[in-house]
Amino acid sequence: MAVLAAAVVLLLVLALALRGGGGGAPTPGGTGAPAEGSAAPEASAGPSESPEPDESAAPEGGTAPFNELDGSFVFTDRVGGWETVLEIAPDGSFTGRYTAVSRGNPRPQFDLPEPPDGYTYTVLAEFTGRFRAERLGAQEYRLYIEEMEYAGRTGGSRLSEEDETLYVYDTARGIHGTESLYLYLPGYDASQLSEPCRSWIARALDVESLPAALDTPCLRNPHTEEAFARI
Numbered sequence: 001m002a003v004l005a006a007a008v009v010l011l012l013v014l015a016l017a018l019r020g021g022g023g024g025a026p027t028p029g030g031t032g033a034p035a036e037g038s039a040a041p042e043a044s045a046g047p048s049e050s051p052e053p054d055e056s057a058a059p060e061g062g063t064a065p066f067n068e069l070d071g072s073f074v075f076t077d078r079v080g081g082w083e084t085v086l087e088i089a090p091d092g093s094f095t096g097r098y099t100a101v102s103r104g105n106p107r108p109q110f111d112l113p114e115p116p117d118g119y120t121y122t123v124l125a126e127f128t129g130r131f132r133a134e135r136l137g138a139q140e141y142r143l144y145i146e147e148m149e150y151a152g153r154t155g156g157s158r159l160s161e162e163d164e165t166l167y168v169y170d171t172a173r174g175i176h177g178t179e180s181l182y183l184y185l186p187g188y189d190a191s192q193l194s195e196p197c198r199s200w201i202a203r204a205l206d207v208e209s210l211p212a213a214l215d216t217p218c219l220r221n222p223h224t225e226e227a228f229a230r231i
Helices: 002-021 195-205
Strands: 072-076 082-088 093-102 120-137 140-150 157-160 165-169 180-184 218-220 227-230
Touching: 072 195, 082 120, 120 180, 195 227
Parallel strands: 120 165
Antiparallel strands: 072 082, 072 227, 082 093, 093 120, 120 140, 140 180, 157 165, 180 218, 218 227
């Protein structure tokens, strides 16, 4: 009986040893394979990157080539003693001056002082402002007048004994009263412009007619069809 009991104990010990060393769930920190049916962990995607801007989605052009508009734009008829001169800076800001010389009172609607004999009248408008550009075509832009102000009060006056002139402050012909001007660059088909517009450009350039394609930048007032030409 003692031998039989010892044999039973030995078998139990062996069974326990086999169970402890066999397969099964891995112990904490072990390297066993994941249980059947569990999903494998996904690889880290890493930090997300911002997408590159889609330049093709931006409006074509964006701004007019203000840095190509050096020089003075002039609106005049060459015979009436008046002109408006406009200069545009590379950033779209502009300055201008309108002058008109007369021997008689050019603005009877204004309450002006009577100048001494021999004095002349000069209507004057000095102004500053800024354009914002919208591209319409390869050689065409619309220049919106974002801001514009005059240096003197409209209807005011100043008597100058030094040059014997009564200066009368008024608005500027060619640009006053419109919210935008149209810009046409060299190469634009001149036949697309109205006859009055082409006539004003020819007067500013002091030529009889224009070439088939413009050879200088021009500005058009869409309300009056008056026009400036760069000279």
